[in-house]
Amino acid sequence: MASPPQRTKRKPVPRHRPRNSGFSRTPPPREDGPQRIAKLLARAGVASRRDIERMIAEGRIALNGEKLTTPATLLTDLSGVTVDGKPVRPAAATRLFRFYKPQGTLTAARDPKGRATIYDKLPPGLPRVMPVGRLDFMTEGLLLLTNDGELKRRLELPRTAVVRQYRARAFGHVTQDQLDRLAEGITIEGIHYGSIIANLERRTSRNFWIELSLTEGKNREVRRVLAHLGLQVSRLIRTAYGPITLEGLEPGDADEVLQAELDAFRAALK
Missing domain, CATH: 3.30.70.580 (Pseudouridine synthase I, catalytic domain, N-terminal subdomain)
Structure with a gap:
């Protein structure tokens, strides 16, 4: 089975950079005026906006002891807001x-x-x-x-169209021309996948590596597109996000x- 191409080794990155490594602990910029509670809670790291909307529907979020009924409630801060009966901490600096x-x-x-x-x-x-x-x-x-x-x-x-980059190890046969056509987008079983930039990287017998760049990131997108081309993916690695x-x-x-x-x-x- 083919192994990934050898790359120049770099000094290992620690699991956590030291506290004095230079990243800021300054507070996030202020936004004046009332904002939707779903946005404030998301900003505070409670959950995503969609999850917060569901939590409100389930009666889990309250303001001054009264359960909220709409994520459109406008607030200037989270004073008095509780989730599952627990006060919400103010938003920390974004990390x-x-x-x-x-x-x-x-x-x-x-x-x-x-x-x-x-x-x-x-x-x-x-x-x-x-x-x-x-x-x-x-x-x-x-x-x-x-x-x-x-x-x-x-x-x-x-x-937002953030580019995601992947490397896929696959088995089968494909040409660069076939991969180039993915840049036009492709529809598979009624699902349309947008432009994918794909390039053959390295081949050993019928095993090879493909580099791919895309912006949609739909569920199992890379695997489904390559399977549609008759390829069996044995390893898939996301190498970059933006x-x-x-x-x-x-x-x-x-x-x-x-x-x-x-x-x-x-x-x-x-």
Whole structure:
């Protein structure tokens, strides 16, 4: 079975950068005026806006002891707001982490079947974080984690068009011309997948590596598109999410994105 191309080794990246490593702990910028409670709670890292809307419908969120009935409630801050009876802490400074998700883990908080989740594999010491998007159970590689539900939402929105990069090890036969046609988009079983830039990287017998770049990230998109071309994917690695790369991490490792990198990433979002 073919192995990934050899790359220049870099100094290992620690699971956590030291407290004095240069990333900022300054408070997030203030937003004046009332805001929807769903946005405030997402910003505070309680959950995504969609999850917060569901929590309100379930009667789990209250203001001054009274259960809220709509996520459109406008507030200037979270004073008096409780979730499951517990006061909500003010929003902390936005933080973003890189995590090398190992194979055989779910991007979920828990699994009724008892399978391992990313939270079983995260190194100790991280704050409460949420994954940006998902990776399939057997897909490995870069998963971004944040304490800011609003940033999570922005990075996941299709209109933001953040480029995700993957490397797939596959078995079968495909030509570069076939891969080039993926740039026009493709419809499979009624589902349309947008432009994918794909290039053959290395071949050994009938095993080879393909590099792919896409912006949609639909469920099992890479696997389904390559299967449609008659390929069997034996390994799939996400190597980058926007400008943030996997470089320097091993499966199970995590570290924090420097504040300057995070600021530049946010500024570049549509």
